[in-house]
Amino acid sequence: MQSIIRPEMKLIDMCNILESKVKELVAAEGLKCGWGFPTGCSLNHCAAHYTPNPHDFTKLTQDDICKLDFGVQVNGMIIDCAFTVAFNDVFDPLIQSTLDATNTGLKVAGIDVMFSEIGSAIEEVIKSYEFEYKSKVYNIKPIKNLNGHSILPYHIHGGKSVPIIATNDDTRMEENEIYAIETFATTGRGYVTEGLDCSHYMKYYDNPFLNENSTRLNSAKILLGGINTHFGTLAFCRRWLDQLGFNKHALALKSLVDSEIIRPYPPLNDIPGSFSSQMEHTILLRPSCKEVVSRGDDF
Template sequence: MDEKRLQIYTQAGKIAVEALHHAEKLIRSSRKSSYYILCEKVEKLIKKRGGEPAFPCNVGVNEVTAHFSPFEEREGSIPSKGLVKVDVGVRIGGSIVDTASTVPLSSEFKDIVEANKAALEAAISSMSAGVKTGRIGAVVEAAAKARNYRTIRNLSGHQISEYSLHGKKSIPNIGRSLTPKIRAGEIYAVEPFFTFSDAYGEVVDTNMLRIYQLTKLKRPADRKQIRLYKQILKRFNRLPFSPRWLTDLMPLKEVLEILEAMRRRGIVSAFPVLVERSGRPVTQFEHTVLVREEGPLILTK
């Protein structure tokens, strides 16, 4: 990676770190504040610092593991107890970084949070050029078992490339054989998810859709769909977005109706909110890492 591009990623990383720390502070100090207000404040900070959200700010409480980003203020508020996960993405142009953390609002969750954080650090330490992704997953799994926890086996970290949040390679959270090697110059979002030993250790889809993505560069026939399609492509390219980001064009209800019609035609796809199968709490920590010959470089630290 050339120096100019690295500077852009580094700047995006600084913005992401500030946004994540801001989210953590808001969670600790603004209990009963809505998830909507939290996400709006985080995304506003990202823009103020010169970046753009690479995807909608995600908030996950307890068993809610991924892909929840509220449409409206009435969609819940920060609890007084439990685990609150926040996942933040920043892009400058097409250069993307992704980071996440978990805030424990109850003392009973302190150990699992510390264990998850340590597993992320161990995983990153193992990331030298030529290492197989399954080996990194084995490091995460071993770290979980050593503290009597388990990982979410059907979630993984992911390669990041220009304007692409999820690249060809993934980093599992369990040991696997026959996996590809990571190479110098590649960028990965490494994100171990932990849960308790009595949990199923797997996430399942809900019927709740909160995040969408343009999947087909096909101009719709309907006039209203054309208008929305053009704005989605212009504003977000093919990166994930929230319908609330389009309410300057039309009311939310109308946005959702058009997106559903476009989803049926395969023009956009949606990410179902994911929950732990057995309903047990889940933690998450994540960094974006550049693989180098001399060792990993954390871009979101």
């Protein structure tokens, strides 16, 4: 993908290319194998959870910084990874900060390691960088309310959060666990809030009535059946609903959200005018080694 992405490319085209390649490489077969979650391509002050909705033809420009966050799953085992793309070299220190921070997190992580050790090491690396933009120097800081996370079968967020700042969290990593070691850096305030125009959705894990549609809306019942069949508890996006033939799904989806069967995950934004970067790899803590399962020759 790094060789394909270019200025003036539509983000929706970029996502479709990547997702088509994932389907091809894993021979996608429903819930057995395929996409792990929607491809994120969050721009600039938006740090996470943005993918184009249908008819969103936003283009990547020469002066954007884009976080490309994508994943694949086989039998529910999800690999989660991300990198940051920019064409203007002014963003190099910001990108390098999360590259180095994630690699540091990968080195520190391991069986019996406390989360506090990982977060402290990551924060120290990110804060060692500065960003100069339009003759002004900014201190780069971690986004304190974004974290790495454990991964369980068909559950992208497995219940444990790996901080990217210093904390007193004495939780320890355990043998055979899978983690996404994920770092975010920003030139803004270091804290994200939810934005508008949601694109990411997922079923509630902890709702015992997940498959019981309490809505009276027939279209919502039909939509839930499609979600159960194609995504289960995996995250999905509105583009994918369109591709399945649910072209007029807005009202049905809102009904499922209002019924607390489906949970929305809106874009997560720092302050407008700021810039953010991300880097992520997935590790498996085997009894005898630590394996970075998302690592490749070029990433």
